[in-house]
Structure formats: C-alpha cells, structure tokens
Amino acid sequence: MTASGTDASGNGARTDASAAAPRRRGRPARTEGAAGPGGRERILTAARTEFAERGYDKTSIRSIAKAAQVDPALVHHYFGTKEQVFGAAIEVTFEPALHLPDVLAQGPEGIGERFARYFIGVWENPATRVRLLAVIRSAVTHETAAKVLRGIVLRRMLERVAAELAVPEPRLRAELAAAQLVGIAMLRYVVQVEPLASADPEDIVRMVAPTLQRYLTEG
Template sequence: MTTSADDSESAPRPRRGRRPSGEDTRATVVAAARSEFASRGYETATMRSIARAAGVDARLVHHYFDSKEDLFVAAMELPIHPNDLIEKVLDGPRDRIGERLVRFFLGVWDSPEGRPVILALVRSAVSHDDAAQMLQQFVTGAILGRIASAVDTPDPQMRAALVASQMTGLVFVRHVLKIEPVASASLDELVPLLAPTVQRYLTAP
C-alpha cells in the first residue's frame, strides 16, 4: 500500500487537497504559463491548460493570479498591467484619447523598466511565428481591442489593428532599427505627430 501511495504522489497530474504554497510553486506556474502562451497563443491558452502544464490544480493558479491577464503580465514580465493602461487612456475627453494612448505607450516603452521587456518581445515576434501570434493577440485583444470597443465606434477590430500597426511600427523604428530622427526624438516631439493619426483610427467615422 505504501508503494501505491508513493506512485500516486509522483504521477504527473494536478494535485488536489492541501494547497501547495511558496515561491517555488508560483514560479512553476509562471514558467508553465510562459510556455503555454508561446505554444498556444494568448487567446487559446487558458488557466486550466496552464494548470495542467504546471501539474497543479486550476484552483491553485487562481490562488496566485486573478485572471489570465495577470498571469500573462507575470510570465512576460511586463512593466504595466493592461487594466491600468486602459483606465488611464480612457479617463478623459474622447477627442484626446489618441494623445493619451500614444503618450502612455511611449512612456512605458522608454522607461528603464519597460524598454528591455518590449525589445525582447518585439525581437522574439520578428523571428518566431508563435511569439508573433502571442504578442498580436495580446496587444490587439487584451489592450487595443478593449480600448476601441469602449470608444463605441464601428469596426473596433479594424481600428485596433490599425492602431497596433502604428504603435508596433513606431517601437520597431525607434528601438530596433533606430532610425533617426525618430530614435532620438523626445516624447513631447513624437506625441503631437502621432496622436492625430491614432485619434482618427479610433474615432473617425
């Protein structure tokens, strides 16, 4: 009977009953999430599939992370949570939403904490199809798609994709290719040039 119990304990299945704790377990969940997001994409990966990959009960994943977005932020080591970004972009006059979005994105990208993370994600997306799909789904779905839907104009998916093309193109030119004078331009120089285009994508008829 002792052997059977040991075999059961070593089986690679979600563990029920007493909840494991500690940073090691959380790190296991985060590592599994990183792998699941990379292989399945952001939309297809689920809290349950991540729990299976980590070998833990799905309730344990929810113990550490309230949502898939929270887990993605931790797995990708993002410098800001989408909810915070969206709240700041939508908080204010509708006719200046493009300005707030550009200023906030650039502020995150140019920060010492944000730049290495964004660069790693963009470079990975350029060289790996799975990474590109994951980043595309997260940016257009979890961030820009929600902003476009909140603006309540027709074709939010198209609008979100157009904004994504503008913003990802900017980060590539500014931080990867380092094309001047965009690479060395200040935030205050770039925002007035880009904001009207983003505003038009989001709110124009």
C-alpha cells in the same frame, strides 16, 4: 536466523539493519519553499529572464526550472507547455500596456494624445522597455511566440480598446492605431533608426497624436 545474517532457508538474504535500501527513482525532491505562490512567482521571473536572454528557441522548461531552482515537473504543474509559460510571461510583461482601455475611457477629447503619451511612456521606462524588447524579438523570430503574442494583444488589449470606441469598425480602428504605435516602437527602440531613435518623446507624441485621434474618433 543464524548469527551470520542469513535467514532460516539458507538463501543468504541479508536481513540486518546494515543492508541498504535500494534508491528510489522518480521526481527529485523540491527545494524548500519551491511549491506554493512563491515557487510560481520564481518560475515566472526565471522564465521572463530566460526568454529575454536566450530567446524562445533556446529556452526550455528545463532551463527555466534550473534558473528558478525547482523541479521541471513543477513548471509543468503550474504552466503546462513552454508555449503556455511564454504566454504567462508575456502577460506579466505587457501588464502596463493592458491598461490602455482605462486611458480611452476618459472620453474622446484628447484621446489621441493620451494614447500616444501612455504608449511612449511605457517604452521610455527602462525596466519595461527591456522586457518588451525581449518579447518583440522572440515574436519576430518564432511563429509560436508570435501566435501567443497576437492572442494576448488581441484578446487583452485591442478588443477592450475597440469596446470603448463609439465609431464604425472599432476593431479595425483599434488595430490601425496599434499598428501606428508598434511601428514607432520597432523603428525607435528595436531597429533604432535615426532621427526617430533620439527624438524627444514629446515631439513624437505631438506629431502622432492627431493621426491617432482621427483613427479613434472620426466617423
């Protein structure tokens, strides 16, 4: 090899240490702590915020990854598609409502009042109300979001509620009770129709409880 840095064949190829290696393409490096449970939770938190603020249509895997400060490939790794990310975010958002079977398991007496008070209580909580509003708004404007929501509500809540009911057509009754309460939530918290929007929660519970009791217990 000559002092100039050419090889013995004279082709002029650089062999000295100053020759820069070509930059490798591919997946960007993860930020520190991006992988593992902490990274997954950051992605889920970012997804809930993105869906709440931007809606289903305008939220993307890339925007979720940017908000969570991770590589988009990591979002795909943990959750797959945008639809699956949305489903995971909904399950976390609906976690309080998914405990309804525990309320029903206390027995048939007073079940209508307990059902109504629990449901209204979840919506009256400012923290859970913001998240639920985001989910409902996405579901009423996008069929994919609505499909995901239906699947979770049916699988995780209504089917479990129906399993606790010792009455004919328990699935239909559970859906009727849910329809009653979801209708109240839409008018009170989403559309904000008066006087329902400003009514005392206890008045709502008192008025709706007998109807729920009839749906859930009468043969």
